[in-house]
Amino acid sequence: MAIRDNNTDAKLIDRVKQGDDGAFVDLVNKYKDLSLSLAHSIMKDRDKAEDVLQDAFVKVYEKAGSFKHQSAFSSWLYRIVVNTAYNALKKEKKYCETEHFNQETTNIEERPETDTIREDDQKKYIVMAMERLRPDEALVLRLHYLCGHTITEIQEITGFGISKIKVDLHRGRGHMEEALEDLLGDQVKDLL
Amino acid sequence: MEEKAFKKILLKSKVRTSEEFTDDLMKRLEARKAERPTSIQIMLRPAIWGFVVGGMAILYILFLVPMSSFTVFNRIHLGKTPLMVGLIFLFIMGINHMLRLSQKVESYNQLVK
Structure with missing residues (x-):
């Protein structure tokens, strides 16, 4: 199941690299709730967590070309979400x-x-x-x-x-x- | 609490995004795309800078060269001052033209998007 999931994600991210926004929407819809939960763990506020997640997905979209399939897409995405959330938290002191x-x-x-x-x-x-x-x-x-x-x-x-x-x-x-x-x-x- | 029971509880800790989350995100990406300069704009910027730097260098060299007049095609004789004034005029016209072109490209891109 996980392997099939990784293959689907890999195909979707490849389509995103080719400029397919529909594939990006599919990825967003698939991972947005789990990613928000992770951002919420750090931010402790749903609205702030959602702002952080927006920033994280923008980064994912703009950095899609640099994703080399060395790890699962979900791991790469969660790493970006976690880093963005911690940076936002640091900014807020x-x-x-x-x-x-x-x-x-x-x-x-x-x-x-x-x-x-x-x-x-x-x-x-x-x-x-x-x-x-x-x-x-x-x-x-x-x-x-x-x-x-x-x-x-x-x-x-x-x-x-x-x-x-x-x-x-x-x-x-x-x-x-x-x-x-x-x-x-x-x-x-x-x-x- | 047992591991299984704890996992069952944690599975309920998922936070859901607002309904408009994906739409807002895509609008934000579209806005960022619109802000991004096109390849023509990117090419125009160094061209304008190159023209300015090159033009100023030529004008400076001509200013330093010791000469009283300049002959074009062995017929037209120009003094150094009118020549410099003419070149500065052409130089400013050139910059003006390139800046207008850059502006046109930008407004065209806005219309297309």
Whole structure:
């Protein structure tokens, strides 16, 4: 499945290189949600993440000619998204603030009133919990569990060391569980 | 929490883009394409600079050359001052023509796009 996906992406990116905008739209539609999730892990704000993603896709379009098929298109795209997001975050000088975000926002009263949580609300609370994690942890968790990348692939995309990725995965899981428990209490089991 | 259960939760952490995301992106790319200079414009810029630098160099050399008059086809005799004035006039006309041409190419490109 992954190999077929890579072949499809390779054909699409080759068409983009030849000036086929339709192929670029196909690639954008295929990867925009996962890419936005990664940008959101870093920016912690949906609108800012969408701005970052727009910039990242413009870069992808303009640099399509330099893509040499040495890695999967998705890895190349995610690398551009992650770099663009970190650069945007540095510009905003909010890195320090988001590092303390975890501790500062754990007591916000967002617990649902009903006994069971609807599907839409589940997603909302999960995203809220993700927003409480450090950018690196949220990014590594989403790359591993949402995008299905291995630790080696995450290293290639983020440039983080393998030990850091393992630590972020471990700590991120712990922080995520804490955030979900804080947001939902006993209703965490409804998510499963 | 077990690995499988955690993965199930994380799969729900996907954030969706707004409906107009792709349209906005394509409009932005179109705008960037319009801003990009065409090959003719790119070729005109060094041509204009080359003309300016070359013309000024020739005028400077002619200014330094010791001569009282200049003969064209053994018939027309021009003094150094009228010759310099004439060449400067032609030089300015040339630059004017090239700048207008560059402007026309730019406005044509805008119309085509």
